[in-house]
Amino acid sequence: MTKVVIMDVDGGICARVVGPTGAEHRRLANRVMEEALEQANLSFDEISYVIATGYGRLNVPFADRQITELTCHARGVVSLFPAVRIAIDIGGQDAKGLKIKEGKLIDFVMNDKCAAGTGRFLEVIAAALGVKLEELGEISLKSTNKVKISNTCTIFAQQEVISYISKGIPLEDIVAGLHDAITSRVVKMVRRLKIEPDVVFTGGVAKNIGVVYAMKENLGCEVLVPEEPLFTGAIGAAILGKELTLGAMSKGEPIPRKERRLEEITFFS
Amino acid sequence: MVMESQGLARVREIYHDRSHRVKQLKAAGEKVIGYFCVYPVLEMLTALNLVPYRVFGDMREPITKADSCLPTVVCPFIRSALDLGLKGKYDFLDGVVMAHVCEVGEKTAHIWNLYLNPPYFHFIDTPHTVHKAAQKQHKELLKDFEKTLELFTGKELSPGRLREAIEAHNQQRALVRELYNLRKPDPPLISGTETLQVMVALMSLPVEEGNKLLRQVINEVKGRKDGLQKKTRLLIWGSIIDDVALIEMIEGLGANLVMDDTCVGSRFYFPDVELTDDPLDGLAYRYLVELKCPRTFREAVFGETKKDYMADLDSRFSYLKEYAREWNVNGVILQSVRYCDIHGYEVPQVKDYLDSIGLPSIYLEHDYSEAALAPLRTRVQAFLEVIS
Numbered sequence: 001m002t003k004v005v006i007m008d009v010d011g012g013i014c015a016r017v018v019g020p021t022g023a024e025h026r027r028l029a030n031r032v033m034e035e036a037l038e039q040a041n042l043s044f045d046e047i048s049y050v051i052a053t054g055y056g057r058l059n060v061p062f063a064d065r066q067i068t069e070l071t072c073h074a075r076g077v078v079s080l081f082p083a084v085r086i087a088i089d090i091g092g093q094d095a096k097g098l099k100i101k102e103g104k105l106i107d108f109v110m111n112d113k114c115a116a117g118t119g120r121f122l123e124v125i126a127a128a129l130g131v132k133l134e135e136l137g138e139i140s141l142k143s144t145n146k147v148k149i150s151n152t153c154t155i156f157a158q159q160e161v162i163s164y165i166s167k168g169i170p171l172e173d174i175v176a177g178l179h180d181a182i183t184s185r186v187v188k189m190v191r192r193l194k195i196e197p198d199v200v201f202t203g204g205v206a207k208n209i210g211v212v213y214a215m216k217e218n219l220g221c222e223v224l225v226p227e228e229p230l231f232t233g234a235i236g237a238a239i240l241g242k243e244l245t246l247g248a249m250s251k252g253e254p255i256p257r258k259e260r261r262l263e264e265i266t267f268f269s
Numbered sequence: 270m271v272m273e274s275q276g277l278a279r280v281r282e283i284y285h286d287r288s289h290r291v292k293q294l295k296a297a298g299e300k301v302i303g304y305f306c307v308y309p310v311l312e313m314l315t316a317l318n319l320v321p322y323r324v325f326g327d328m329r330e331p332i333t334k335a336d337s338c339l340p341t342v343v344c345p346f347i348r349s350a351l352d353l354g355l356k357g358k359y360d361f362l363d364g365v366v367m368a369h370v371c372e373v374g375e376k377t378a379h380i381w382n383l384y385l386n387p388p389y390f391h392f393i394d395t396p397h398t399v400h401k402a403a404q405k406q407h408k409e410l411l412k413d414f415e416k417t418l419e420l421f422t423g424k425e426l427s428p429g430r431l432r433e434a435i436e437a438h439n440q441q442r443a444l445v446r447e448l449y450n451l452r453k454p455d456p457p458l459i460s461g462t463e464t465l466q467v468m469v470a471l472m473s474l475p476v477e478e479g480n481k482l483l484r485q486v487i488n489e490v491k492g493r494k495d496g497l498q499k500k501t502r503l504l505i506w507g508s509i510i511d512d513v514a515l516i517e518m519i520e521g522l523g524a525n526l527v528m529d530d531t532c533v534g535s536r537f538y539f540p541d542v543e544l545t546d547d548p549l550d551g552l553a554y555r556y557l558v559e560l561k562c563p564r565t566f567r568e569a570v571f572g573e574t575k576k577d578y579m580a581d582l583d584s585r586f587s588y589l590k591e592y593a594r595e596w597n598v599n600g601v602i603l604q605s606v607r608y609c610d611i612h613g614y615e616v617p618q619v620k621d622y623l624d625s626i627g628l629p630s631i632y633l634e635h636d637y638s639e640a641a642l643a644p645l646r647t648r649v650q651a652f653l654e655v656i657s
Binding site: 055067068069070071105106107108110112 | 634644647648650651654655
């Protein structure tokens with residue numbers, strides 16, 4: 001998903017937009033940007049600084065600077081939860097753990113092998129179960145006897161799920177087992193950072209209440225989730241952009257902009 | 270007459286067509302012996318007029334043949350090297366020397382011999398500890414190596430020739446250290462990418478030709494005016510890097526790689542061989558004790574039952590602190606090809622050591638595939654954001 005946040009000089013959010021990312025990153029980046037400008041009732045020329053982050057950061061032709069999602073997430077999470085020490089982000093493509101000290105990112109881990117332990121895993125399995133992704137959380141809350149999913153590979157886990165279905169195991173117990181599997185995989189990775197509270201959980205998967213519960217259970221501590229867990233990276237990018245702009249202005253220096261264009265470009269034209 | 274290119278231009282030529290020169294030498298009647306890793310004793314080859322040629326893989330070429338004779342869940346570097354062998358790309362070699370560097374290296378040595386059957390083949394069963402008994406054993410193993418070489422060449426290896434070869438290789442080591450000194454200023458005079466190209470070129474030439482080329486490179490680099498820019502200074506540690514792809518990616522993200530602890534770099538070249546009365550003593554010691562690859566077991570105090578973890582780490586890794594200080598390093602990239610057990614097991618300890626001396630580090634695992642490097646970009650960039 002591609003997200004845009006437009007922030008004013010006081011840190012107020014003027015616009016917040018999300019759209020699906022296709023293979024044509026560049027076109028989509030432009031489209032969501034235009035939508036955000038419309039929402040904020042601003043023209044592109046009125047935007048002082050643009051930071052692009054995430055996997056598509058190099059494909060945003062109108063950005064002044066690229067900063068990794070790790071730095072941006074950390075900044076966004078700190079703005080919402082100043083006492084955060086560990087941030088766990090599970091998105092569609094990857095899962096990451098951030099270690100934060102006094103508001104600064106000091107270490108991080110990312111999954112580097114496959115899609116198990118990411119949102120994609122839940123998407124694939126939800127399709128196999130014939131339920132909507134958004135319904136998984138509520139379904140799992142009814143579970144009384146969750147199953148163990150032993151396979152960490154998405155494809156093999158799917159086969160395991162199908163075998164549970166054919167055994168007549170209730171859907172909620174299978175879904176709760178899946179949430180447990182994805183969570184324990186991510187927690188195992190994040191433990192390398194030595195977990196300390198406050199722990200904040202973000203990313204699209206944090207919208208799934210079942211995973212949030214499983215996360216608390218696996219960590220054995222409270223887990224804080226922002227109201228809009230999808231936007232922390234974009235918020236962080238906007239804050240960093242605001243700081244860079246204000247920093248340059250206070251020193252009387254020009255804002256370090258790149259030549260930018262807001263027009264439709266595609267990979268395939 | 271066509272002028273032969275010099276210095277770094279020549280280095281780039283060799284880097285992009287590694288076997289060109291040794292094939293010329295072969296056509297002129299010389300014999301070329303391939304070797305894996307850092308453990309085969311090159312001086313013995315040089316002393317018998319054999320041209321040593323380091324066997325590498327190719328991370329830009331998909332592995333298609335090796336998977337029929339090696340499991341896929343082992344070191345992709347070794348798989349790639351064997352793959353090139355099976356595709357005939359090392360057919361020009363007159364022989365191959367391999368050592369018991371790691372388990373996969375050992376198994377692959379015998380597979381190489383079986384499938385490729387080179388005219389000369391020798392396997393050095395290098396010990397895995399540095400204790401006195403192991404040193405003695407290593408010397409005996411080198412005597413066996415000497416015998417097979419004498420049998421293959423029909424010549425006797427005289428201590429005088431061996432001494433000369435040691436001097437020539439020590440000369441190369443001294444020149445490489447001199448080149449590495451040119452990475453100490455800020456900004457460095459030579460990039461990590463260029464340095465790796467020089468190392469690869471040296472491992473593709475007879476020692477004297479390499480020394481001549483190194484002198485040209487050093488002079489050229491010393492005279493540079495429009496050098497590199499000041500950037501975050503990094504040290505890279507870990508398993509083999511024989512292609513510039515990873516280094517180029519890291520340097521492209523806004524860092525200068527100013528020092529390495531890898532086997533196509535300082536690990537291979539920094540320790541000298543001491544000229545002992547029996548030259549084999551100096552060789553056996555250097556190639557077992559002084560080469561610092563994690564395939565060898567080391568401990569601070571032999572035989573002690575209660576270990577002091579930090580003292581142990583210090584005895585094993587304090588050279589990294591020296592490197593960091595002398596090359597003025599801001600951070601360390603620990604990297605390993607996937608399934609490299611020896612480096613994988615070493616990482617937590619190296620990381621603990623670096624943490625203890627306050628040097629930031631990041632660990633990257635990769636597939637020895639140029640195309641698969643992209644996901645590492647975010648990690649490296651984020652690491653640079655964290656430390657600068």
